[in-house]
Amino acid sequence: MAYKRSILLINKPFQLRFAFYVCSWLFVLSMVYPLSIQSLFNSFMEYVRLDPKGPEITKIDSIKNEMTNLLIFLQAGFLGITFLVSIFISHRIAGPLHKLRTLFREAAEGNTHRRAKFRKSDHFQELAEDYNRMMDELGGTLTRASNQLDAAIQQIEHAAQKPGAPREELEKSLSVLKEVRRQTSFEASV
Numbered sequence: 001m002a003y004k005r006s007i008l009l010i011n012k013p014f015q016l017r018f019a020f021y022v023c024s025w026l027f028v029l030s031m032v033y034p035l036s037i038q039s040l041f042n043s044f045m046e047y048v049r050l051d052p053k054g055p056e057i058t059k060i061d062s063i064k065n066e067m068t069n070l071l072i073f074l075q076a077g078f079l080g081i082t083f084l085v086s087i088f089i090s091h092r093i094a095g096p097l098h099k100l101r102t103l104f105r106e107a108a109e110g111n112t113h114r115r116a117k118f119r120k121s122d123h124f125q126e127l128a129e130d131y132n133r134m135m136d137e138l139g140g141t142l143t144r145a146s147n148q149l150d151a152a153i154q155q156i157e158h159a160a161q162k163p164g165a166p167r168e169e170l171e172k173s174l175s176v177l178k179e180v181r182r183q184t185s186f187e188a189s190v
Contacts, residue, residue: 008087008088008091009087009091010091010094010095010098011094011097011098014090014093014094015087015090015091015094016087018086018089018090018093019083019086019087019090022082022083022086023079023082023083023086026078026079026082027075027079030075030078033071034068034071034072034075037067037068037071038064038068041060041064041067044060045057045060045061045064048060092121092122092123093123093124095118095119095122096118096122096123096124096125096127096128097124099116099118099128100116100127100128100131103116103131107135112135112138112139115128115131115132115135116128116131116132141183141184142184144183145180145183145184148176148179148180149177149180151176152173152174152176152177152180153173155169155172155173155176156170156173159173
């Protein structure tokens, strides 16, 4: 069954900031066209005003205003479409990050068995693979440590039941416990 996300704004601050950023740059860069056409019309109007037998200035001015209004309308529509596309693209980024954040929180609470799975169209597919590999390695390390602890506990219990508790068996079990502690320690090595 395909995994489907039903909420479009998963990380609203990020997605809106992303869309605003894309649209603002697009707006600034695309203003070249309307401003160029406006400048061209103004130059043409100056030229027409110099010619007494030229076309009627009011008609050209009317065409200029219609063209400007059309460009403003097209610009607004284009920016609206760009905003929606930006939200859609940012959804493909925010979704996997949101999912990973949820999985990290669950893992911190002890649920280390859930695995990351993203939609095929999501970005950062490699993060799901890396998360799953990390959890598998962590699970393997903890399982090995648990098995070693169980064996050491059994050895200590067995040795403690013997009269005169052989020191050699206790030292061997103690070294196993120290090794498990070293393997499972989260302290940063300096």
